[in-house]
Amino acid sequence: MEKIIFDVDTGHDDAIAIAMAAGLRDEIDVLGLIATNGNVALSKTLENTLNVAEAVGLECPVFYGSSKPLLRDVVAAGDFHGESGLDGTTFEKRKKQECKGNGILWAINTVLNNPGEITFVSVGPYTDLAICIKAHPDFAKSLKRIVVMGGSMGRGNATDSAEFNIWGDPEAAEIVFNCGAEVVAMPLDVTLKVILDEEILEKIKSEKDSSYKKLLLSQLDFYIKANKINNNSMPHMHDPCTIAYLADPTIFKFEQRNVHVETKGALTYGRTVTSDIDENAKVFLGVDANLERFWELFFKAFRALK
Numbered sequence: 001m002e003k004i005i006f007d008v009d010t011g012h013d014d015a016i017a018i019a020m021a022a023g024l025r026d027e028i029d030v031l032g033l034i035a036t037n038g039n040v041a042l043s044k045t046l047e048n049t050l051n052v053a054e055a056v057g058l059e060c061p062v063f064y065g066s067s068k069p070l071l072r073d074v075v076a077a078g079d080f081h082g083e084s085g086l087d088g089t090t091f092e093k094r095k096k097q098e099c100k101g102n103g104i105l106w107a108i109n110t111v112l113n114n115p116g117e118i119t120f121v122s123v124g125p126y127t128d129l130a131i132c133i134k135a136h137p138d139f140a141k142s143l144k145r146i147v148v149m150g151g152s153m154g155r156g157n158a159t160d161s162a163e164f165n166i167w168g169d170p171e172a173a174e175i176v177f178n179c180g181a182e183v184v185a186m187p188l189d190v191t192l193k194v195i196l197d198e199e200i201l202e203k204i205k206s207e208k209d210s211s212y213k214k215l216l217l218s219q220l221d222f223y224i225k226a227n228k229i230n231n232n233s234m235p236h237m238h239d240p241c242t243i244a245y246l247a248d249p250t251i252f253k254f255e256q257r258n259v260h261v262e263t264k265g266a267l268t269y270g271r272t273v274t275s276d277i278d279e280n281a282k283v284f285l286g287v288d289a290n291l292e293r294f295w296e297l298f299f300k301a302f303r304a305l306k
């Protein structure tokens with residue numbers, strides 16, 4: 001059982017990742033969700049996270065994280081997720097839990113009190129995790145490991161050089177990749193291979209009706225259109241790759257490399273610069289996925305949700 005702290009900037013693929021974690025409860029124990037600034041502003045990612053957690057029956061506390069990156073100005077990904085961060089989504093009116101307060105303080109205490117047991121998963125900009133690492137000298141060494149979505153060994157998607165989660169806070173990403181803990185990263189090199197295509201969409205539609213099916217189809221309605229307009233493709237399952245990895249690491253192939261983040265270049269700000277393959281490197285970069293097994297896991301989670 002993987003005990004995780006799940007840091008999210010809830011847009012559409014974050015929401016799918018949260019739902020997957022909720023459906024895979026025999027494999028993954030979400031100790032708490034922290035909403036952070038990223039795809040949209042913190043107030044919106046927090047509202048989205050509370051709504052999604054309630055809708056998928058994930059019984060864990062929801063906290064707030066950072067409202068701004070460490071140094072740079074705030075950037076957003078409105079083209080893909082809309083003004084609310086989850087445009088198109090219709091939530092049933094339900095009484096949702098209140099935010100439980102500052103997630104950074106909670107994460108530091110929780111990790112230090114459970115050394116070696118907890119994996120910190122970050123699928124938005126890594127600001128919260130970088131603050132935890134800098135706030136306490138034992139934080140990084142008390143983690144079991146870190147799992148992130150982000151980076152690219154080739155081109156970026158936010159700019160030609162930078163993937164969005166790194167672009168959102170390059171200085172934080174440099175801290176995380178070099179904190180000494182083991183980092184498993186899902187860069188664009190692998191996540192761009194995991195596409196929710198027409199065949200998968202039809203399969204979702206043919207599944208038994210459930211509240212989650214209704215919710216997911218409402219999310220996909222907007223997300224598919226946004227991806228067609230901005231990317232000329234069906235949506236990529238960026239953030240769900242982290243959850244699939246935690247439930248079944250053998251789905252993915254990795255290369256072990258050192259990673260630094262460009263924080264000075266005018267044209268290359270936010271680029272992840274990787275070394276040659278190095279068996280002593282602390283970062284494991286996802287490079288390939290067994291798509292059949294990824295989707296098997298996705299549907300296993302989907303069917304477990306009401």
Ligand code: BDR
Nearest residue numbers: 011013077123164165238
């Ligand atoms: C990342 O950017 C965000 O828009 C997605 O949620 C994902 O975390 C992909 O580059």
Ligand code: CA
Nearest residue numbers: 009014123124
């Ligand atoms: Ca995200």
